[in-house]
Amino acid sequence: VAATRPSIPAFVGIVAVVVALACATGVFVTPKRLGSMDAGYLMTDPFDTYALLTCRVMEMRAEGLEPDAIVVIGTSALEHAVTSEADLRTLARREGDPEPPIHLLLGPALTLWEMAAVLENLPAGFRGAVVINVTPIGLAPDANYLRRITTNPRLGFSSPYIRRAAAEAGIEMRPLTGVYLLDNAPFFAARVACVRNILTGPRAVGRLYDDRPQLPDPGRWRRMNDFFAEYARGIETQGEAAFGTLADIVALCRERGATTIALLESVLNTRATDEWPAESLALYDAMMREFVEAHAVERWDLSAETGATPDDYVDWVHLKPGGARDRYTRALAQRLAGIVAPAEFAP
Amino acid sequence: MRNLARWAGWTVQALVLGYLLFFAILRLYAASSGAAVFQYQGF
Numbered sequence: 001v002a003a004t005r006p007s008i009p010a011f012v013g014i015v016a017v018v019v020a021l022a023c024a025t026g027v028f029v030t031p032k033r034l035g036s037m038d039a040g041y042l043m044t045d046p047f048d049t050y051a052l053l054t055c056r057v058m059e060m061r062a063e064g065l066e067p068d069a070i071v072v073i074g075t076s077a078l079e080h081a082v083t084s085e086a087d088l089r090t091l092a093r094r095e096g097d098p099e100p101p102i103h104l105l106l107g108p109a110l111t112l113w114e115m116a117a118v119l120e121n122l123p124a125g126f127r128g129a130v131v132i133n134v135t136p137i138g139l140a141p142d143a144n145y146l147r148r149i150t151t152n153p154r155l156g157f158s159s160p161y162i163r164r165a166a167a168e169a170g171i172e173m174r175p176l177t178g179v180y181l182l183d184n185a186p187f188f189a190a191r192v193a194c195v196r197n198i199l200t201g202p203r204a205v206g207r208l209y210d211d212r213p214q215l216p217d218p219g220r221w222r223r224m225n226d227f228f229a230e231y232a233r234g235i236e237t238q239g240e241a242a243f244g245t246l247a248d249i250v251a252l253c254r255e256r257g258a259t260t261i262a263l264l265e266s267v268l269n270t271r272a273t274d275e276w277p278a279e280s281l282a283l284y285d286a287m288m289r290e291f292v293e294a295h296a297v298e299r300w301d302l303s304a305e306t307g308a309t310p311d312d313y314v315d316w317v318h319l320k321p322g323g324a325r326d327r328y329t330r331a332l333a334q335r336l337a338g339i340v341a342p343a344e345f346a347p
Numbered sequence: 348m349r350n351l352a353r354w355a356g357w358t359v360q361a362l363v364l365g366y367l368l369f370f371a372i373l374r375l376y377a378a379s380s381g382a383a384v385f386q387y388q389g390f
Contacts, residue, residue, distance in 0.1 A: 021365050022372065151381045174380045181373075186382035189374040195366060 029181040029188070031157065035059035040202025042156075044193045047208040049079070051191070053107045054156035057121050065126040066101040070336055071258075073115050074133030076108040077266040080209055080318040081306075081328045091333030092340055100340040101128070107154065108208070111138065111145060112245040117159030119252040129260035129339045130253040131300075132246075135268065135317070136276070136284040137231040139242040147171050156187040161248065209318040216315055225272050228316060232276040235284045243291050250295050260339045262298040263288070267328060268317055271310035305331035 034042070039055035042048075065071070072078070082088060082104065089099040105118055115132060150166045150173055158176060166173050176183050197203060215221065235242070246263075253261045273281065292299045305327060312324035319325045 017361070018365060018368055018372075022369055025369065152383055182376065185373055185377040186380070189370065189377040189382070192370045192374075 026179050026181045031058045031180055032062045034156065035062035038202040040204065041197045042191060042194055043197070043203040043205075044191050046203050046206030047108075048203075049076075049205065050107050050154045050187075051156070052205060053105055053118070054187070056103070056105060057118055057155075057157065060103070061121055061123055064123045065103075065128070067126055067128065068340070069101045069103060069126045069128040070131065070339065071103050071105060071122065071128070072131040072133070072264070072336075073105045073110070073118055074131075074264065075106065075110045075135070075138060075266070076208070077135065077268075077317040077319075078104075078133045078264070079106045079108075080207060080314070080320075081267060081325060082332060083321075083325055083329045087329055088333050088336065091330055092337040094337065094340065097340075100336070102336060109138070111149060112242065112249060113146060113159075113162050113165055114149065114155060116161040116245065116249050116252055117155060117157065119249060119256060120159050120161055121157050122256055124256045126257050127259050129262065129336075130256070130258040131262045131264050131336075132249060132253075133264045133266060134246070134288075135266040136235060136281055137228050138266075139235065139239070139246070139284070151186075152190075153184065153186055156184045158183050161252075165245075209314040210321055212314055213320060215313070221315075225275050225316060228272065229276045232280045232284070235280045235287070239283065239287055243287055246291065247295060250297055260298070261295075262300050262335070262339070263292065264332070265299065265301040265303070266317060267301075267303045267306045267308055267319070269308075269310055269313040269315070271313075272316040300332075300335050302328055302331040302335070305334075 034055050035058035037055065039052040042051040042055060044051070085102060085104045088102050088104070092102060093099045107114065110118075110133075119130070146162075146165060146169055150162060150171050163173055181188060216224070250261055288299060291297075306324055307327060308319060308324040312319055312322065314320050319328065
């Protein structure tokens with residue numbers, strides 16, 4: 001009975017147990033463990049692809065990549081343009097060869113900084129390819145974006161590249177402690193609801209915009225498209241810096257060992273892009289052409305093969321399930337097949 | 348039997364409270380660097 005009464009020893013005991021649990025969790029939550037677990041346990045909802053992306057990168061870091069791996073890093077636009085990673089592998093397979101190791105690493109509105117973070121955390125030494133998803137609106141986000149992704153990181157791993165960019169922009173970041181859980185505290189603290197997954201099992205990944213087959217109402221369309229048009233206009237002022245980041249990404253790809261690097265343009269809704277400033281889009285195109293030539297990378301634009309009309313989209317950038325998505329998947333698989341090493345020459 | 352039920356009750360309470368307390372501390376730590384502690388989705 002005495003044990004149930006509040007007392008100083010009981011209080012000290014509770015604090016000691018919590019501290020011990022916290023320390024145990026700090027030791028238990030490691031990149032390696034995240035890499036070996038089902039990402040579905042860490043997802044707060046079926047669309048929490050940042051958790052999925054984190055676990056997949058940690059898995060690659062722990063287990064290494066196939067020597068001929070093809071890593072495709074992209075945004076939700078790409079997620080909605082491809083039927084599945086498995087379909088890409090099947091479609092890109094050469095007759096008589098095994099399926100090529102294609103890996104889709106996707107996150108909604110993933111910025112170039114975060115793509116660099118993904119690359120930094122990939123194991124070095126694979127001699128495959130990296131495909132980077134680009135758009136005129138994703139290339140030059142407003143100056144506050146870096147602040148937002150450093151104060152509220154979306155990925156569960158740190159990045160020297162992002163820390164350098166933040167320092168240059170005058171954004172203060174907490175020094176790293178070396179304890180994975182603490183260094184990524186905002187990422188884990190936002191996932192308190194994960195405890196539900198212990199009882200219900202890992203979550204299955206869903207596609208956020210597949211549940212919204214209707215175009216947004218005219219008011220929302222206008223507000224958001226004005227916003228995107230402003231982002232596109234940002235090319236004029238921030239284009240140089242953005243292409244500088246892209247050059248760093250290409251250097252990171254080469255550092256990791258990638259032999260082929262391709263920039264994959266998102267296929268955008270022309271109803272939206274028609275309202276974006278034409279001169280900014282022309283400038284983007286010119287800068288991209290110059291970049292591709294200067295850095296000896298490929299540029300893939302699949303809009304002709306996809307043949308998407310405004311009716312094929314849920315909104316400004318996300319394709320609906322169906323014909324256009326199937327065509328895009330086939331077209332991308334065809335491009336990927338072009339860079340797959342034939343089995344007899346595979347490293 | 349009664350003792351077993353009491354222990355089970357205490358264990359569940361301790362786990363729930365421990366989990367919540369742990370996350371509260373983690374959230375406070377994250378918030379102290381300015382994080383809003385929600386999953387920022389993008390645009």
